[in-house]
Every structure is written in structure tokens, then in C-alpha cells.
């Protein structure tokens with residue numbers, strides 16, 4: 811069902827403040843910055859081999875990422891596994907009793923379809939399923 815780790819999501823207070831470390835110090839390539847209005851975040855995607863790092867900056871105080879930052883401070887926010895068929899993956903997990911935050915897939919950054927598994931079902935690790943646009 812899972813193909814690989816697509817990306818790791820990291821919550822930051824400011825993309826402008828966080829990006830120099832990733833781009834200049836670690837030498838990652840910035841693939842693009844995109845606002846995902848539905849989730850009230852600005853997302854920067856950084857390429858690292860076949861995987862990506864996704865930096866998440868909240869665009870509103872009621873963004874889920876703003877609430878995360880308030881509670882935990884900046885740091886690892888979620889892990890995203892790439893799946894071939896996200897609707898089939900959600901159906902399989904629900905059939906087997908896994909609790910989903912998103913019971914149907916929704917639009918993520920860069921044309922992906924995404925769905926989050928409830929951390930209660932994934933040992934406290936916020937887990938995203940992600941089907942890429944290509």
C-alpha cells in the first residue's frame with residue numbers, strides 16, 4: 811500500500827527565518843512555496859533525493875499549525891507516506907479499524923491528494939497519506 815516516505819512536515823513560525831538553514835546550510839533545493847488556503851498554511855517544499863521536507867508556516871492564528879506551534883513550539887509535525895491510490899488506502903485502513911481525520915482525500919500542496927490518519931490510531935505520530943499529482 812505504501813510506496814515510500816514522500817515528505818516530513820515541519821512546523822515553523824516563519825518560512826523566511828527557517829529557509830536559510832535548509833537552503834544555505836544544508837544545501838537543499840527549494841522547489842516552491844505555495845499557500846494552501848484550506849489548511850491556513852504557507853508551504854515550502856525542499857527536495858532531498860526522492861523525498862521532501864515540507865516547512866509549514868501558519869497564515870492565521872486559527873490554523874491547525876498555529877495551534878501546534880503554541881503547544882509544542884517549532885519541530886516535526888507529521889510524516890507523509892506516498893500511496894498509489896489514496897481512496898483505496900483510506901478504505902482499507904477504515905475497514906481495519908484505523909481512525910482517520912480525513913475520511914475522504916482532500917487537496918494538498920503541489921496537486922497532491924492527501925488524508926491524515928488520527929494520531930490516536932498511529933501511536934501519537936500525525937501521519938499523512940499522500941498521492942502525488944503525477
Ligand code: CO
Nearest residue numbers: 819864890938
Ligand atoms: Co504534508
